[in-house]
Amino acid sequence: DGGITQSPKxxxxxxxxxxxxxxEQNLNHDAMYWYRQDPGQGLRLIYYSQIVNxxxxxxxxxxxxxxxEKKESFxxxxxxxxxxxxxxxxxxxxxxxxTEAFFGQGTRLTVV
Amino acid sequence: xxxxxxxxxxxxxxxGAIVSLNCTYSNSAFQYFxxxxxxSRKGPELLMYTYSSGNKEDGRFTxxxxxxxxxxxxxxxxxxxxxxxxxxCAMSSPFGNEKLTFGTGTRLTIIP
Numbered sequence: 001d002g003g004i005t006q007s008p009k010x011x012x013x014x015x016x017x018x019x020x021x022x023x024e025q026n027l028n029h030d031a032m033y034w035y036r037q038d039p040g041q042g043l044r045l046i047y048y049s050q051i052v053n054x055x056x057x058x059x060x061x062x063x064x065x066x067x068x069e070k071k072e073s074f075x076x077x078x079x080x081x082x083x084x085x086x087x088x089x090x091x092x093x094x095x096x097x098x099t100e101a102f103f104g105q106g107t108r109l110t111v112v
Numbered sequence: 113x114x115x116x117x118x119x120x121x122x123x124x125x126x127x128g129a130i131v132s133l134n135c136t137y138s139n140s141a142f143q144y145f146x147x148x149x150x151x152s153r154k155g156p157e158l159l160m161y162t163y164s165s166g167n168k169e170d171g172r173f174t175x176x177x178x179x180x181x182x183x184x185x186x187x188x189x190x191x192x193x194x195x196x197x198x199x200x201c202a203m204s205s206p207f208g209n210e211k212l213t214f215g216t217g218t219r220l221t222i223i224p
Contacts (some may be wrong), residue, residue: 004155006155007214033211040120041216042200042214042215042217043156043200043214045211046220048211050209088153089161090155090156092155094212095189096209096211097204097209097211098144098157098204098205098206098209098210098211098212099144100144100146100161100202100212101158101202101212102158103148103155103156104155105154105155106153106154108153
């Protein structure tokens with residue numbers, strides 16, 4: 001089955017630690033995205049990538065980093081510089097930048 | 113003013129009622145319109161995708177686009193408790209590398 005896989009589903013991190021969230025897609029999509037969703041709020045774009053080895057900052061990139069070494073993979077690192085990292089993180093992909101996006105099931109990150 | 117406005121609700125309706133969910137937008141270049149359904153603690157799933165103006169029907173769901181008024185709607189007929197979720201609208205322009213712009217979502221509860 002084609003789709004987007006995010007792992008892990010739940011993640012706990014101690015303050016001051018970096019953590020990496022995984023996102024893999026087998027839809028052969030060029031574009032991939034990371035969003036953050038806080039309770040009762042909409043989706044906020046962290047980073048996006050239109051093509052392998054290229055990525056751009058979204059609206060809230062501070063404290064996050066990404067890489068796009070393979071078409072299928074777009075991992076997100078939440079660094080210790082992110083002041084309020086506890087949130088629900090969603091990865092998505094689309095054929096091109098302006099077509100419909102398909103989402104993974106999300107990773108719930110909690111800082112303890 | 114946000115590019116896409118969506119009433120956050122919450123919206124509660126009795127089972128079997130017709131539900132109307134709406135978004136307004138300001139960017140006249142938007143031509144691709146989508147509706148996503150998001151269950152609690154899950155990733156959004158694509159429900160409907162329409163291009164330009166007009167209606168599109170899929171089972172109990174109808175998506176309507178009125179470009180002259182910059183207004184889109186999602187209608188749910190014979191609503192079921194399983195329709196209880198947050199519904200997000202999204203839209204994009206076919207020009208350049210424009211990203212999807214999302215509404216903040218409307219939380220819907222169907223009361224049995």
